[in-house]
Amino acid sequence: MASGEELSPAGKMLLEPSMNCYVIATIGLKTRIDPQVIREGLSQTLLKHSRFTSKLAKEGGKIKWIPTRVELEKHIIVPEIDSNIEDPDRFVEDYISHFTKTSLDQSKPLxxxxxxxxxxxxxxAVAIFRIHHSLGDGASLISLLLAVTRKTSDPHALPTVPTQNRDSSHHSSSQFSCFFAIWWGLLLIWHTLVDMLLSLLTIxxxxxxxxxxxxxxxxxxxxxxxVNRTVSMDDIKLVKNQMQTDLADMMAEKSKVKWGNRMGYIIxxxxxxxxxxxxxxxxKAKDRIDRKKHSLEAICSYTCSKAVHNLLGAKVAAAMTERLLLNxxxxxxxxxGPVEEISFYGHxxxxxxxxxxxxxxxLxxxxxxxxxxxxxxxxxxxxxxxxxxxxxxxxxxxxxxxTDAVQRKNIVDLV
Incomplete structure (x- = not known):
């Protein structure tokens, strides 16, 4: 059996019994599902990704991703469903909730x-992915989702995600720019130290x-x-434009998203x-978020968690993360996600x-x-x-x- 990549420190932590963290991605579809089309699509896309064709096994005292033969029928579940179910929404919720009572079989890809x-x-119809979090973080998994879908308007085109406009303005005075850069750097260091101390105290x-x-x-x-609820982005954009906030840019076009679990926390x-x-x-929220943006808390929390794992082991790292979340x-x-409508293997x-x-x-x-x-x-x-x-x-x-408050304010401003 070929040697594979070693499981990352974060992956080991997420496998600890005290966490054992899973990702659930529910995809609502506008047409009924053709299971055979999904099977063929997954075999041509998902099964070409090494992480989804590998299982975890100990090799040389280390836990590694070992390539294995994937029996697709054991990973695609198509339950028989009574067409006369009284409350379909509740049925789907109960179906997903049942996942939390079971674990995936580690003798096959997770x-x-x-x-x-x-x-x-x-x-x-509904397609539900259950993936162990050790396979990847949110950015990795959404990247994979985008890679296996296509624009509804163009079946051969990959989806696009929103990109963030960067402020290209600069100060004309080099002396002022130098002073600003030094002050900006000092504040960044100070904010990071304060935030990391707060994280340590929270643990x-x-x-x-x-x-x-x-x-x-x-x-x-x-x-x-x-449970989930869908709202209009128009309302969110209305508030965003009024308050001059930023929409999250998790994956810019043409950016290189590394696969794995590179997760940091911000309190x-x-x-x-x-x-x-x-x-x-x-x-108030914007003020706090703007302050947090000027800090390396997320990067430092990831680095510290990795260091704790290397020095004290996955159990200690998991216990510290669990305590941070519990407190x-x-x-x-x-x-x-995609800015236009997409299709999941034609659905x-x-x-x-x-x-x-x-x-x-x-919560x-x-x-x-x-x-x-x-x-x-x-x-x-x-x-x-x-x-x-x-x-x-x-x-x-x-x-x-x-949104009502924004609209009232806009009317008053016009008057």
Missing amino acids: WEVHLLNIKTSNAE FFIRDTPTPLKGAPGVGLNIKRF LPFHIALYEDPLEYIR TTIAFSNVA PVAYIAPTVYGLSNA TIHFQSYANKMTISLAVDPLVIPDPYLLCDDLEQSLKLI
Whole structure:
């Protein structure tokens, strides 16, 4: 058997029993699924990626990705579904929730796809990928997803993702530019030191204020429920333009995205307060995010986690990460998706809803853009959050209050 690539430190940590983290990607489709077309498509694309044709095995005392023969029928599951199901949406949610009770067989590559020919409120059928997080991080996996899809308008063209306009302006005075660069660098160092100290204190001492969203120790191993809600990107862009914020640019065109798990964490404090102006929440959040952008916290947290793993082992690194998550309240993540409609092996895509389970939070929120929509995915512990639909309603209502406030402000400005 050929020797393969060694499992990364982050990958080993994500395999620890205390985490055992999985990625779930639900893809709503606008047509019924032809399983044979999907099988042929996967064999021509996904199976050409070494990580999806390798299994984990110990070799020379190290855990490595060992190339293996993939039996596609063991990775593609097409369940028989009663066409008279009373609540299809709930059926799909229960189906995905059941994943959290089981683990993938490590004697084969750690991924599978479930094809559900069931009409829901937002799709004619649903494809569900379950992938162990040790295979890659969010940027890697969304890159792979884009690689196996095509534009609906052009079946031979790869999707495009939003790119961020860079400010090309510069100061004319070289003396001022030099002073600004030195000050910018000093602030970057200071912010990074403060942020890393806060992270260290959060691991060992600081805990978030108890709220109804806070999970207890062991929450990462509990059964989870997954729900999602899709909102219009027009509303989000309206707020973005008014508040002059940036949309995430996770993968620029022609950029080289390295495969693997290169994940860093940022601790983003949000204070509980009640403002008369809904836009004040955005202003406060923007100030905090702008401050965090001027810091190397994410890079340093990844580097420190890797160092802890190399010095003390995966169990200690996993325990420290688990404690960091447990002492905070919510995990956020977002990935920029295609700007136009795409097809999944000839099946037009209605929405994309990624999420994870295995983290030590009672609530994890993912934001995924697609075409002119944003899907908000919630992974919740039902013992802590028994009604995730109400939380979706609250998030949607909050967006409406904010957009209404922007529109009122625009009208006043015109007057």
